[in-house]
Amino acid sequence: MKACDLAAALRAEFHNTGDLLVREITKNNVGCFFCYIDNLSDKELLEQDVIAPVAASDALFDGSPRSCEDLRELLLAVTDICQDVTLADFDEAVKIIAEGDVAFFLDGQEKFAVFSLRKFQMRSVAEPPTSTVLKGPREGFIEEIKTNTSLIRRRIKSPDLVFENLTIGRYSSTAVTLAYVCSVADGDTVELIKRKLQSVDIDGIIDSAYVANFLEERRFSLFKQIGNSEKPDVVAAKLLEGRIAVIVDGSPLVLTLPFVFLEDLQDGYDYYSGDWRATFARLFRLLGAALTVFLPAAYVALQSYHYHLLPIKFLVTLVSATSAIPFPPAVEMLFVLLLFEILNEASIRMPRYLGVSLSIVGAIVLGDTAVKAGLISSPAVLVVALSSIGVFCVPDQVGTLSVLRILFLCVSAVLGLFGIMVLLLLLASYLSTLSVYGAPYLAPYAPRIFADLKDGFMKAATADMTRRPYTVPNVTNRTRLHKEDLNDK
Numbered sequence: 001m002k003a004c005d006l007a008a009a010l011r012a013e014f015h016n017t018g019d020l021l022v023r024e025i026t027k028n029n030v031g032c033f034f035c036y037i038d039n040l041s042d043k044e045l046l047e048q049d050v051i052a053p054v055a056a057s058d059a060l061f062d063g064s065p066r067s068c069e070d071l072r073e074l075l076l077a078v079t080d081i082c083q084d085v086t087l088a089d090f091d092e093a094v095k096i097i098a099e100g101d102v103a104f105f106l107d108g109q110e111k112f113a114v115f116s117l118r119k120f121q122m123r124s125v126a127e128p129p130t131s132t133v134l135k136g137p138r139e140g141f142i143e144e145i146k147t148n149t150s151l152i153r154r155r156i157k158s159p160d161l162v163f164e165n166l167t168i169g170r171y172s173s174t175a176v177t178l179a180y181v182c183s184v185a186d187g188d189t190v191e192l193i194k195r196k197l198q199s200v201d202i203d204g205i206i207d208s209a210y211v212a213n214f215l216e217e218r219r220f221s222l223f224k225q226i227g228n229s230e231k232p233d234v235v236a237a238k239l240l241e242g243r244i245a246v247i248v249d250g251s252p253l254v255l256t257l258p259f260v261f262l263e264d265l266q267d268g269y270d271y272y273s274g275d276w277r278a279t280f281a282r283l284f285r286l287l288g289a290a291l292t293v294f295l296p297a298a299y300v301a302l303q304s305y306h307y308h309l310l311p312i313k314f315l316v317t318l319v320s321a322t323s324a325i326p327f328p329p330a331v332e333m334l335f336v337l338l339l340f341e342i343l344n345e346a347s348i349r350m351p352r353y354l355g356v357s358l359s360i361v362g363a364i365v366l367g368d369t370a371v372k373a374g375l376i377s378s379p380a381v382l383v384v385a386l387s388s389i390g391v392f393c394v395p396d397q398v399g400t401l402s403v404l405r406i407l408f409l410c411v412s413a414v415l416g417l418f419g420i421m422v423l424l425l426l427l428a429s430y431l432s433t434l435s436v437y438g439a440p441y442l443a444p445y446a447p448r449i450f451a452d453l454k455d456g457f458m459k460a461a462t463a464d465m466t467r468r469p470y471t472v473p474n475v476t477n478r479t480r481l482h483k484e485d486l487n488d489k
Contacts (some may be wrong), residue, residue, distance in 0.1 A: 003031035003107050027061040032106040040100035042119035087111040128230035136272035137233045145175050145249035151232035172204030175249040184242045186474035208251040225436045227256035234268045241468050242475035258439035264396045278459040288393025292401045296333050297408035299383045303329040305416035322377045330413030336384045438473035
C-alpha cells in the first residue's frame with residue numbers, strides 16, 4: 001500500500017482531528033510518513049534526530065524490496081534515538097498513536113514501525129497537599145503512572161515487586177497498574193481484583209475514584225471500603241504488609257486493598273515519630289471522630305429529655321442561653337449543622353484567598369449575628385464548631401462521619417439517649433459483619449487479633465512488630481523481622 005493512501009486512511013480514522021500531525025517525505029519516488037499526536041511527543045527531538053536523518057538517508061529510499069525486520073534494522077541504523085522500535089499493523093498503530101507514540105510507514109511495507117518519544121506537561125514530584133508531615137519523606141504521587149510506579153520501585157528494590165499493566169476504557173484507554181509483592185500478597189485476592197478490573201467495560205476512566213466504585217464489594221454501603229494514599233512511602237509499607245495497590249494513570253491517589261477502618265486513624269507520620277506520640281495522636285483522632293458523631297446528638301438528647309443528668313449550674317447557664325430561642329433543640333441544631341455544611345462547601349469551592357475570607361465572615365460575623373438575633377444559641381454554635389473541627393481529625397472519613405452525625409441527631413431528637421444507644425448497637429453489629437476482601441472491617445478489635453494490637457490504637461515499637469498483620473488474609477510470608485538476627489548482631 002502506498003504511503004500517501006495510508007496517511008489519508010489514518011486521517012480518516014482520526015476524523016481529521018486538528019492535533020494529528022502527518023509528516024510526509026518523498027524521495028526517489030518512494031514515499032514515507034511519520035504520524036503522531038501534537039503536544040504528546042517531543043516534536044523538536046523528532047524533527048532533528050529522526051525525521052532529518054531519515055530524509056537524508058539513501059538506503060531507505062532506494063526502492064528495493066525489504067522485509068519488515070530489514071526496515072526496522074535500517075531505521076535503527078539511521079537514528080540512534082529509536083532504540084525501542086516495534087512493528088504494528090494498521091489497527092495497532094492507530095491505538096499506539098492515540099496513546100502518544102510515533103508511527104512510521106514506508107512504501108512497500110506491510111507494517112508500521114512505531115516508537116516512543118513521549119513528552120507532555122506534568123507537574124513535578126512534590127509534597128502532597130493532603131498528607132503533609134513534619135518528619136519523613138515529602139514525595140507525593142503525581143498524575144503520571146510511570147513516575148508513580150518508579151516512586152514505589154525506589155522503595156521496594158526487589159524482583160518480587162510485580163506491576164501488571166491493564167487498559168480500561170473504550171475511549172480513554174486509561175492505563176491501570178496492579179502492584180503487589182508476589183512473595184507476600186495472597187494470589188487469590190490478586191486474581192479476584194484483576195478479574196474485576198478486566199471486567200470493567202466503560203467509556204472512560206478519569207480518576208482512581210472510578211475504579212474504586214467497581215472494586216467495592218458492597219456498593220451501597222455508607223462506609224469507605226477502599227484505601228487510598230498520595231504518599232509512596234505509605235503505599236510501599238502497605239504492599240510489604242500483603243496488600244495490593246491499584247495505580248491509575250491521571251490520578252495522584254493510589255488505591256490499596258484490603259482496607260480496614262483502623263487505617264484511617266493511622267498516619268504515615270506515626271511511624272516517623274515516637275511510639276507514645278503516635279499512640280496519643282491516634283487516640284485524639286478517635287476522640288475527634290466520636291465528638292463529630294455523638295456530640296450534637298448528645299446535646300439535643302440531654303436538653304430535650306435528660307436535662308436532670310446535667311449539673312445544676314450548667315443547667316441554669318444552658319436554660320438562660322436557650323430560653324429565648326424560638327426553635328426546639330433538634331431543629332436549632334439541625335439548622336446550625338446545615339449552616340456549617342454550606343459554609344464548608346462554599347469555602348472549598350471558592351478560590352483560596354476568598355475561601356479564607358468566607359470562612360471568617362461565615363463563622364464569626366454570620367454566627368455572631370444569628371446569636372444576637374435570637375435565632376440560635378451560643379451553646380449550639382459551640383457544639384457544632386467542636387463537632388466540625390473533630391471531623392477533620394479523620395479527613396478520609398469526612399463524608400461518612402457527616403452522614404452519621406445527622407442520623408444520630410435525628411434519632412436522639414425522637415428517642416433521646418436510648419435512641420443513640422440503639423443506633424450505636426446496630427451500627428456496631430453491621431460493622432462487625434463487614435469485611436473487605438476477607439479483612440474484617442473492625443480488625444484487630446472485632447474479631448480480636450492479639451498479634452495486630454501492637455499497631456492498633458496503641459502503637460508498639462517497630463522492633464516489636466515482627467509479624468505481618470493477620471488482618472490481611474492469607475499472607476504467604478508472615479515474618480517481616482527476624483529478631484534472632486538482631487540478637488546475634
